[in-house]
Amino acid sequence: MKRVFTIVLCILLAMTMAAGCSSQAAAPAANDQDVIKIGVFEPLTGANAAGGELEVEGIKLANELYPEVLGKKVELVIVDNKSDKAEAANAAIRLIEKEKVTAIIGSWGSSLSMAAGAPIEENKVPTVGASCTNPLVTKDNDYYFRVCFIDPFQGTVMARYAYNNLGAKKAAIIQELSNDYAVGLANFFKEEFVKLTGDPNAVVEIANYQTNDTDFTAQLTNIKGKNPDVIFAPGNFTESAMIVKQARTLGIETPFIGGDTWETDEFIQVGGDAVEGVVFSTFFDPSAALTPETKVFLDAYAKAYPNRQPAAVTALGYDAYLLILDAIERSGTTDSVAVRDAIAATKDFPGAAGPITLDENGDAIKDAVIKTVKDGKFTYMDTVKAN
Amino acid sequence: MKKQDKILTVILLAALFIFLIIANLFLDAYIKRVLNLCAIYTILALSMNLINGFTGLFSLGHAGFMAIGAYCVGIFTLPISVRPANFYIEPMHPAIANVELPFFVALLLGGVLAAFFAFLIGAPVLRLRDDYLAIATLGFSEIIRIVLTNMQSITNGPLGIKNIPTTANMWWIYGVTLVTVIFLVLLISSSYGRAFKAIREDEIAAQAMGINLFRHKILSFMIGAFFAGIAGGLYASMLSTVDPKNFIFTLTYNFLLIIVLGGMGSVSGTIISAYIVTAGLEIMRFFDEPLSIFGVSIPLFRPGLRMVIFSICLMIIVLFFRNGLMGNKELNWDMLRGLFSKRSKRIKGGEAR
Structure with a gap:
């Protein structure tokens, strides 16, 4: 036992020396x-x-x-x-x-x-x-x-998209409460959406969930009852994909929109057919050279x-x-x-x-890039100018 | 305590004091930072060792208690002028929006609140034993974190708090560490400490000896939580920012690692291992840097390697020191004398006793 310990220590020591020597050797070569x-x-x-x-x-x-x-x-x-x-x-x-x-x-x-x-x-x-x-x-x-x-801009962009392109008058939010990113997006979406519609009650429901939740039926049933035109669901990709999937199972056909976290392969893998047509904002798209x-x-x-x-x-x-x-x-x-x-x-x-x-x-x-899911792939839709 | 030991202890304290003066004047911010973090982890590990190592309660709620202390300092020492910038989604609750406390008061309040919550959770849960207690306390620490996440108007929710004044300098941190160490050493050698150890060894026997199990257990739990809260406050002030994600339950494992490594039930072992784990990880950073021997770069040396080597070291220690570095022994003057004097002398000394 002791011998093994000694050998291991020796090896570690040798490695330390080797590391020490090399950095000393490298230092004069590359003049500061x-x-x-x-x-x-x-x-x-x-x-x-x-x-x-x-x-x-x-x-x-x-x-x-x-x-x-x-x-x-x-x-x-x-x-x-x-x-x-x-x-x-x-x-x-x-x-x-x-x-x-x-x-x-x-x-x-x-x-x-x-x-x-x-x-x-x-x-x-x-x-x-x-x-x-x-x-x-x-x-x-x-x-x-x-x-x-930053989050405010993305939230604002999606609010404008919902109002201008989808013609939405009533929106529901389902946010990942333990995520600073999701809360920020949701907050600024709400602000901008209320401003655009001029209706202080334009956001009919704000539902919360925690990271790693798997069942969203309660929140979604609530939202279904309020009958919004669009659902904004900023949050982690796995949970978001499950939300969309469970919403479709519950018969909610309202369009879903979200943020850049959705842009991962896992989102499509988890969501499958259900996430077809969801729209989100992101930073960049390889196909649209900016x-x-x-x-x-x-x-x-x-x-x-x-x-x-x-x-x-x-x-x-x-x-x-x-x-x-x-x-x-x-x-x-x-x-x-x-x-x-x-x-x-x-x-x-x-x-x-x-x-x-x-x-x-x-x-x-x-500028923000707007993307959608089409045939199981992320597809470029539009670029939203910063101002 | 022998007279000679007393003198030695005073000399040690004076040496620490001189070291702190020198460190403050001459060391760069990086080394100071690492030393401060070592001291904060020492407090956290010691307070956890009181619960886990000395009283034998397998509690994993430390991250939660730490979070209470950290948020207390974060909320109450945050200058009122920067509050609106921090709480930009939802303004701060009017009841506390204009309350600003001195650092020391906020720190103490954090400790007291942590102890209070320890009482609340401890009263029902300390009846459980072993794994069940671990699960209950782990759940409790997660509850605290989720509550902090949801109290948007008080804690700023998941966004966290920024620009907390960095009052906690080396003097604060080492001062509090010293007080903690002295308090815990005195506590452990008092009748309470002996009762804690008796409970750890055998609850039924301890009860038969007339020890009030519940009272002693909750006392140990609350004192541990108090110091965890204090350390959390120092941590928040040192980092100048807190957010709930910082206090996920894996944080507790850092301290568990330190006490297992140092020895469950050894104050000096905990202190030594807090320094080894915290400073060691920083020292091992050179494993992360690219390395080339004679112009040939070795691809193994890349960011992340130090964690691999750290894990290997841990495995070696666990294999060769089953009870941690110190077991449940203490590093005291007698032991040091034994180490430095000749072997024959030590045997003679043993016979004389």
């Missing part, structure tokens, strides 16, 4: 002056690992295509935040203090981004989030930006990951990297305050997922 470091903190293990991995894919792809700025090599420092809030803050501080990064990208999951927000603002390191949609992330934080639109950069991204993605369709968050990760690079180039320096000001001044930047203009909060004002 010639490298611009961009930190990436993403959940690569834990509950949100799948989302983080997709974003990192896009960031790495962008780094391969555009490896240099101001004549210096850009080095990505990727750290894992374990899908844990305390770890996310640690990871961000590590990037700032140990790695001395010029800018930071991340993170998937708004609560992780919020935990890193305080140290980022304190140390004045410009940070661009790719897919964190909670408005609180950038609010009152001068150094946090994002390349995605800018010339879209094609560059798609070609590179097809080469790197054949047989796979790029996810929206991958394109957003790609955009976050490009946005920082562009800001460094425009400011002509790696001084964090200058880069921050350059990012804040971003206007009509051609990103892969559409042109990006940042508003005074640091949120992207950009």
Whole structure:
């Protein structure tokens, strides 16, 4: 027993030494002056690992295509935040203090981004989030930006779609209550829908459910009784697909609309025929090239990951990297305050997922894409302009 | 306690004090942060060890108690000026909208509230034993989380709270940790502590000895919850943000891991293992960095590897130290002296006693 323990310890020690040696050997080779470091903190293990991995894919792809700025090599420092809030803050501080990064990208999951927000603002390191949609992330934080639109905009877009395209006068909402994203969307949908119809009671029912619920009969029966023209159901894809399915079984033929979380293969797998014709808003569609950069991204993605369709968050990760690079180039320096000001001044930047203009909060004002499910596939329908 | 031990303890405390001064002046924010997190996890693990390790109640409700403390600090120390920006969907409930408490008061209130809820849940549930108690307390911690999610006007629901003042600096955190450690050590060596241990060893025998089972169990449960609430408040203040998703039941397993690793029923073991687990994970970050030996990059070294290695280390520890690093022994001056003096001396000392 003791011998095994000793051997294992020896191996671990040897590995530690090897790691130590290599980083020492690598350091003088790449002179610090010639490298611009961009930190990436993403959940690569834990509950949100799948989302983080997709974003990192896009960031790495962008780094391969555009490896240099101001004549210096850009080095990505990727750290894992374990899908844990305390770890996310640690990871961000590590990037700032140990790695001395010029800018930071991340993170998937708004609560992780919020935990890193305080140290980022304190140390004045410009940070661009790719897919964190909670408005609180950038609010009152001068150094946090994002390349995605926020929940209010998506809710507003879907309210307009319901009113203008579907001619709906009465809407029902069924929301995933434990999800900040769903609650935000639902709230702004309601606000806009009431404004459009001019009827304070236009939203006839707001039903709630919790993550991992499987039976929605009670909520749906309630909604059926109110007889709305459209049902807005922002939330996680599995639950949403089951809601649509159970609604159809109950004989509810009302159109369902939702948000970008629906855009996963699982949504169609779970929903099957029932989800045919549902409509949702999202960031990006491969078939509708929004800018010339879209094609560059798609070609590179097809080469790197054949047989796979790029996810929206991958394109957003790609955009976050490009946005920082562009800001460094425009400011002509790696001084964090200058880069921050350059990012804040971003206007009509051609990103892969559409042109990006940042508003005074640091949120992207950009077009939303409306998609539907047709023959078991996500199909592009329309692009809604930001204003 | 011998006189020499007393002197040594005072020296140790002075050393800690000097270390804190030096750390505050010279260490960078990253190391300070990790040290602070270690201390907060120490409080959490110690309070859980009081319930699980010393009283033998298999409770998994710690994330819930922590959430109560964290939200208390989050809600009541949030400056009134930033409240409207936080509560933008539904305004804060008028009853608390203009109540702002000093950090210390909010921290204590969090602890007291956590203890109060521990009493509410403990009164019916502590009659259960083993796995049943674990399930009931686990369910309770989920209930707290879901209640917090649904009280939109008080907790801001799933959106969470941001911009909580970061009052909890190193002095606060280490001060509270020290108080916790001293309190728990005194408690455990008191008659209450002996009663807790008696309950852990054999409930029926303890009852036969005249120990009021219910009273002692609920006392241990409430004290544990109180310190968990305090630690939660420090955690919220350190991170400057709270949201309900932070307190899912898997958070409890972090502390369970620490106490199992350190030894159920050992204060010093818990402290040591809280530092090993928390700081160790940060130190192991270099496994996540790309590695190349002589210009050949090894694909194995990529983000996530440290969690694999951490798990392997855990398995090794569980295999070779069945009762955790310390078992139910304590690291005290006698033990240290034993370690450093020659073997023959130790045997002689043993005979003399």
